[in-house]
Amino acid sequence: MLDFWLSIVQSLLLLNYATAHKPVVYSVQSPRSNADYYRTCAPRVRCDPQSKYRTFNGSCNNLEHASWGSSNTPHLRLVDAVYNGGEREFRKQVNGLPLPGPRELQNNLFQDVSNSWFDDYNVHLMEWGQFLAHDITLMPPDGSGPADCCAVQNQLNAIPYQCRAVIRIPKDDPVYTQTRRNCMPFRRATTSSSFNCAQLPNIFMVQTSQYIDASQVYGSNDSMAASLRTFRDGRLRSELVQNGQEFCPQRRRMSSVCDGRQNVGVCYDAGDPRVNQNLGIASYQNVFLRFHNYIATHLQAINPRWSDEIIYQEVRRIIGAIIQIITYKEFIPSVIGKRFSEEAGLSIYNSRTVYDKGLMSSTGLEFAAAAYRILHNIIPTQLNYIDESHRYVGAVNITDFMNMPGQIQIGSNLEYLLTGMSETSGRKNQPSYNNLISNFMFHFNTPDTADSSLIATDIQRGRDTGLPPYFVVRQQCKLSAVKSFEDLLAIMVPNEAKLLKNLYASVYDVDLVVGMLLEIPEQGSMVGPTARCILADGFYRFRYADRFFFDVQGQPGSFTQEQQEVLKGIDVGHILCVTTKMREAQKEFFRAPGHEIYSKQTLKCKEVKNMSNFSAWRSNTRN
Structure with missing residues (x-):
């Protein structure tokens, strides 16, 4: 087994890596399995190269490889899948024994190191990260079969x-210990077999479009997108509640169940099925629904001859571009460092x-199932409500209202929650998740079964999807080689490196998620x-790899220079000002109050609303 891993290292060293200013790990010598689906199962797609607008599922972005980056196509692997036997069973350690259990790893490495350290960033940074994740990745567990996987563990070969x-x-x-339970529910991820494409090793599909294109607002297929539209004046469907406040439409349900939770009154519908997951993401989805309809009203006013379709598509590409700009201008530098x-x-x-x-645009499996997941370590325990006078009103545990978002429709709770996220320091990045999501995820959804642990689930999901061990990915990134536990002392806190030695048979066995969480952050990076x-x-x-990226020129859907300048001037603060009753918003939007870079100057929402200007989209033509 050890010889096998050494051969993997040697082969990785032979890869043709991109230049330093092009940090694309994937190359033509990367796994052949990346092409298996496209050779055998990809549908034939006919494209219109003159189309100004994206398709909803992401197809035809690349005109030569029409299915690249579309929904329900595979994640990209940077390294071949690693399974015991090569197909789908969890890998074993170099000594042939099973890997240490995810909960065992959590208890020994992460359970007692959670600290309430405050960050230089506020809670909005975390929430933007989740909002973005719902745009580019969706890999749900296989929901078929028994409702409770723990209940069937005594069936031996019939499991x-x-x-x-x-x-x-x-x-x-x-x-x-007090619950006397020995099992935590976990379901293996949905594979390509559920999409009429049986492949081994397992292939895992991305069920969103694989571009930053606001699919979490509009949907990743034609039918979902159509179900969210009014087909009048370019607007999205919404519902008006107290005092005329606008919210996402209600999901059509036959009972009071909302995403597995019983007795839920409000259950939203949106482009992404995780809209109700917590109060933060539900707030963002409602804000962007309102923002769409706000822009649609302005475009209709300056272009009265435009059809419903043109207004809708123009607003959709505007919002997709704004999400790209905020992500690349504010979010990415905050996470991986500006330099x-x-x-x-x-x-x-x-x-x-x-x-x-x-360049293949597909969401990487190492990205979606590992690197992006470790940002779960900045999720706070609570969300605060703060009023327009900056007074603390109250707080809720992040897990209490999962799949139960009706709180934000009460009174001014939406504004109080968004202000609280602005004025509350986020959880400092650290090698642990907060106590609630580490032990009591979906507590109220399934009170009769063992609570879920997000950190243990993330470790198990990495094994489920055949992610390579930590040391292999370090080699793929051209980082210093890890050949012994002693080599970890230079890149991890020494005591944590020693704990790994007690848990794993070899340094070659360390899980990717575990290794990434324990690495000391780079300067200026999380x-x-x-x-x-x-x-x-x-x-x-x-x-x-996005033909429709906001500043790409020479394409039918390219923005003019004047339009680009307008888009670059819009940030989250502007969006909140025109979609809520907030009186002001921060200029350094992701920064926590008191940070040395934080600007005490605020955006006055009244002035922002008066300055709204979409004249760069004025047209004398019907289309």
Whole structure:
């Protein structure tokens, strides 16, 4: 087994890596499995190269490879899948024994190191990260079969495939000892077999479009997009509640269940099915619904001859562009560091985007199932409500209202919650998740079964999807080789490196998520060098492999220079000002109050509303 891993390292060293200013790990020598789906199962797609607008599912962005980046196509692997036997069973350690249990790893490495350290960033940074994640990745568990996977573990060989990887709870578990439970529910992820494309090793599909295109607002297929439209004046469907406040439409339901939770009154419908997951993401989805309809009203006023379709599509591409700009201007530099993002070609101010038709845009599996997931470590325990006079009103646990978003429709709760996210310091990045999501995820959804642990689930999901071990991905990123536990002392806190030695048989066994969480963050970054490498690779693809990226020129849907300048001037503060009753918003929107860079100057919402100007979209033609 050890010889096998050494051969993997040697082969990785032979890869043709991109230049430093192009941090794309994937190359033509990367896994052949990336092309398997497209050779055997991809549908034939007919494209209109003159179309000004994106398709909803992401197809035809690349005119030579029409299915690249579209919904329900595979994640991109940077390294071949690693399974025991090569197909779908979890890998084993170099000594042939099973890997340490995810909950065992959590209890020994992460359970007692959670700290309430305050960050230089506020809670909006975390929430933008989740909002963005729902635009570019969706890999749900296989929901078929028994409702409770723990309940069928005594069936021996009759255990359904999707239930064969439940998380075992140790007998001495510090949280669950009193419950006398030994099993935490876990379902294996949906594979390509559910899409009429059986492949081995397992292939995992991305069920959103794989571009930053606001699919979480509009949907990733034609039918979902149509169901969210009014087909009048370019507007999205909405519902008016107290005092005329506008919210997302209600999901059509046959009962009071909302995403698995019983007795829920309000259950929203939006482009992404996770809209109700917590109060923060539900707030963002409602804000962007309102923002769409706000812009539609302005475009209709200056272009009365435009059809419903043209207004809708123009607003859709405007909002997609704004999400791209905020992500590349504010979010990415905050996560991986301003200097590194510039060196990696991710600054939208240092250079214009030149579309690369040879670059595969697909969301990386190492990105979606590992590097981006470790940002769960900045999710706070609570969300605060703060009123317009900056007074604390109250707080809710982040887990209390999961899949129960009706709180934000009461009174001024939406404004209080958004203000609270602005004026509350976020959770400092650290090698742990907060206590609630580490032990009591979906507590109110399934009170009769073991609570879920997000950190244990993230570790198990990495194994489920066949992610390579930590050391392999470090090699892929051209970082210093890890050949012994002693090599970890230079990149991790020494005590944590020693704990790994007690848990794993070999340094070659360490899980990717575990290694990334324990790496010491790079200067100016929230993550260590391995996660930073994979994140940069992903965001490079989302920019340069997108024919419709906001500043790409020479395409039917390219924005004019004047339009680009208008778009670059819009940030989250502007959006909140025109969509809520907030009186002011921060200029340094993701910065926490008191930070040395934080600007005490605020945006006065009355002035923002008066300055709204979309005249750059004025047209004398019907279309």
